[in-house]
Amino acid sequence: EAGVAQSPRYKIIEKRQSVAFWCNPISGHATLYWYQQILGQGPKLLIQFQNNGVVDDSQLPKDRFSAERLKGVDSTLKIQPAKLEDSAVYLCASSLVGTRAFFGQGTRLTVV
Amino acid sequence: DQQVKQNSPSLSVQEGRISILNCDYTNSMFDYFLWYKKYPAEGPTFLISISSIKDKNEDGRFTVFLNKSAKHLSLHIVPSQPGDSAVYFCAARFSNDYKLSFGAGTTVTVRA
Numbered sequence: 001e002a003g004v005a006q007s008p009r010y011k012i013i014e015k016r017q018s019v020a021f022w023c024n025p026i027s028g029h030a031t032l033y034w035y036q037q038i039l040g041q042g043p044k045l046l047i048q049f050q051n052n053g054v055v056d057d058s059q060l061p062k063d064r065f066s067a068e069r070l071k072g073v074d075s076t077l078k079i080q081p082a083k084l085e086d087s088a089v090y091l092c093a094s095s096l097v098g099t100r101a102f103f104g105q106g107t108r109l110t111v112v
Numbered sequence: 113d114q115q116v117k118q119n120s121p122s123l124s125v126q127e128g129r130i131s132i133l134n135c136d137y138t139n140s141m142f143d144y145f146l147w148y149k150k151y152p153a154e155g156p157t158f159l160i161s162i163s164s165i166k167d168k169n170e171d172g173r174f175t176v177f178l179n180k181s182a183k184h185l186s187l188h189i190v191p192s193q194p195g196d197s198a199v200y201f202c203a204a205r206f207s208n209d210y211k212l213s214f215g216a217g218t219t220v221t222v223r224a
Contacts, residue, residue, distance in 0.1 A: 042201050042214030091155055103155030
């Protein structure tokens with residue numbers, strides 16, 4: 001069974017630039033999560049989708065972050081404009097409804 | 113507000129000995145607890161979990177203990193093996209909500 005796919009694996013951008021991350025969840029998984037993991041901290045939930053609807057985006061900095069999940073499958077997370085403090089690993093995870101989540105390898109973002 | 117805390121950032125143990133990882137939480141409404149293991153450049157992978165109605169769950173070399181009155185759980189790895197060297201995250205969730213609150217992680221190094 002294929003796992004959660006994320007791209008790119010690494011990205012370096014200058015502050016104030018924009019960046020987008022892509023996630024392809026495990027086939028059939030209705031729930032999709034984006035987490036942000038800053039170095040030395042645990043992952044923090046940014047947004048949770050159920051199919052193509054947002055369940056929870058209370059921790060998403062909406063002035064600069066946006067996410068969408070078109071057709072209830074793939075998802076993109078965008079940051080515009082990026083700040084230095086956005087440097088982190090962005091993890092995508094997916095699950096069947098009501099079950100534990102499987103994580104992708106993450107995208108490591110460095111903002112310089 | 114950090115609701116799940118792992119106060120030991122690192123742990124070094126000799127191969128064959130027991131590794132004990134600790135986790136404390138502040139919200140008594142948490143209903144389900146999980147441990148994830150993470151290797152460098154990979155996403156977290158599920159290791160073991162425990163429901164709040166239990167005080168112990170065992171899976172091979174891994175045992176998780178839950179002390180609800182103390183809001184404390186621990187992960188025991190016996191015997192520790194070199195392949196166990198990784199970052200271990202404690203996570204918790206509520207019964208009606210599957211998003212996870214993570215601790216900051218404990219880096220385990222198993223010495224040969």
